[in-house]
Amino acid sequence: MGDHHQPMRAIAASVMLAVESGESLSQCLPPALQRLELNERPALQALCYGTCRWFHRLDGELAGRLKKPLKRSDRIVHHLMLVALFQLRFSQQASYAILNETVEACRTLGKPHLTGLVNGVLRAAEREGAPEPANAASRYSHPDWMVEKLRHNWPENWQQILEANNAQAPMTLRVNALRFSREAYLSLLQEAGIEATPTRFAPQGIQLSRPVQVDQLPWFADGAVSVQDEAAQLCTSLLDLAPGQRVLDACAAPGGKTCAILESQAGLAEVVAIDESAARLPRVQENLDRLDLNASLVQADAADTKQWWDGQLFDRILLDVPCSASGVIRRNPDIKLLRRETDIVPLAGIQLGLLKAMWAILRPGGRLVYATCSVFPQENHRIIQRFLKHQDGAMLNEPEVQWGRDMGAGRQLLPDPGSHDGFFYAVLEKPEL
Ligand SMILES: C[S@@+](CC[C@H](N)C(=O)[O-])C[C@H]1O[C@@H](n2cnc3c(N)ncnc32)[C@H](O)[C@@H]1O
Incomplete structure (x- = not known):
């Protein structure tokens, strides 16, 4: 058959x-x-x-x-x-x-x-x-350990997080600032009969009322817009980009944030985009090609700087580490079956290792943005706290933003059924010599 x-x-x-x-x-x-x-x-x-x-x-x-x-x-x-x-x-x-x-x-x-x-x-x-669901794991349809971990980490919010994880995520776009203003693209969508509203926090974000195929989006193939959650878009303003800077995106594939960086500041000297995965790295090039952007792509373990680094320090580093993806379960419900409780400690080790290695190649006076799509503190503000404890001179910058909650060492966004994914950001600065 x-x-x-x-x-x-x-x-x-x-x-x-x-x-x-x-x-x-x-x-x-x-x-x-x-x-x-x-x-x-x-x-x-x-x-x-x-x-x-x-x-x-x-x-x-x-x-x-x-x-x-x-x-x-x-x-x-x-x-x-x-x-x-x-x-x-x-x-x-x-x-x-x-x-x-x-x-x-x-x-x-x-x-x-x-x-x-x-x-x-x-x-x-x-x-x-x-x-009748026998317990919370069955009611909220999550593995036991996740329910317990969330209950422990978020005693006030765990049910809200579990419910948000089961909701349908909206389709959100990032308008390419090099091509269109958000207002101009909203008008194009309106002409095409696609109902949409501006996102609350991300300046180039647009949320659609109903998902559509990307080829229905005006000028999609020509690089007018990309599909990207609002929380992921917030990285660019935290990086405080300026002309002439050399920027590293240390965990880049599939390149959503690499492209957001290049669109938000046209005058950057260079963007280096690294990913360990040979299978995923080509996706970065595809996105760059569609948007007509340029970056230097490197396939390597970012932490193994001997293998790939040319000795020139970076002014800005985005470190979007591999994580449990517990903040994006609504878009990736297979995470519920794939992730194990025992994954978290090894992930935290990798995250801290990457952070230390990237810190060493940041220019004095430079800035590093640490990001995860996790809602587990072990991968988020606790990594930043562990890092700050041992890293002389590293300074936490507390951005003045309207989104997320202050965790003492970084900001946490919880998944919001009406808008963005769960995400964590921390901004670190290296003092001038
Ligand atoms: C959260 S994803 C990055 C998403 C991407 N920044 C975006 O916005 O489209 C994490 C990526 O890190 C890569 N990765 C994991 N360990 C790495 C390492 N040691 N060095 C470089 N890349 C690594 C994975 O292959 C994966 O593509």
Whole structure:
């Protein structure tokens, strides 16, 4: 049987199986989408994102409905049932169609011995409706450890964060300041019938009322705008860029912030964009090309300066470190399945190591902006505190901004259902000699 004969829900189940085994949606979804006709692809994407988003709630329900877990070799059928439960609970699709198609998909997956079980479980689920969530992990559909960590870190806000993580994120644009003012681009959108409003904090940001395909955006291919969350756009004003500066973007791929930097200050002497990942670095070049911008790209471990640094100090450094991505779960619901509690301490070690290494190549009088898309203090203000404790002369700059909350060593934005992602920024300055 050819791949293309697999029903969409069977493909969705195989994507979920891949995510469970550690692949991100950005890795395993694109090849899965290729197996379907163009017009079916958005539906597969919605199934996979939705099943990840509600995985922990649906998995709790399914565990309650199964007398014993399926055999390891039948695990795909477990995911097939999760996909069906997602639809029963969160979609408008008729339940008889969901049941029939799921039983049929179970057969095409070569598991005819399980069709009776699948049918029985889903019939009961339909008849009985969703059970009361047994605990917070199931109510908010997050892994236990994340719920507990957030409750501990954010005793006042943890429920708000968990709810924001389950909301649909808005589509936000950054208008290329070298091409259009925000007002001019808002008029173009209005003419195109695309409803949009300016973002509150980012000066070039525009939030769309409804997402659209990028090729519907006026002059997108010609570099008029990029898709970028409002919180991510805030890096440029913190960097305090000026003509003639040499700027380093130490963890650059896919280049969202590299491009924002180049658009916000046309007179920079040079922007060096580094990323360790050979797979991700080409995305930086693609974005630069579309926007007609220039940067020097380097594939390296930024912390290993012997390998790539030419000995010239940088006036400005953006350090957008690898992190748990716990602030952007609403856009990447697979994080809920991929991240482990034991990831955080090693990540913090990498973050502090990168910060120390980048500090050494910052010019006296220069400025370093540390950024994460995390809401865990261990990766955020605690890294800055640990750094300041041991780094003579490093000074914390407290920017006067309207957004986020002051953490004593940097500012935290929590994910906001109506606007920006969860993000952290700290601004450090090196005294003149
Ligand atoms: C948060 S993402 C960067 C997002 C990017 N700044 C943007 O705005 O589009 C972190 C990046 O750091 C890269 N990375 C991780 N460790 C690194 C290291 N030691 N040196 C350089 N890049 C690294 C990863 O490959 C990943 O692309």
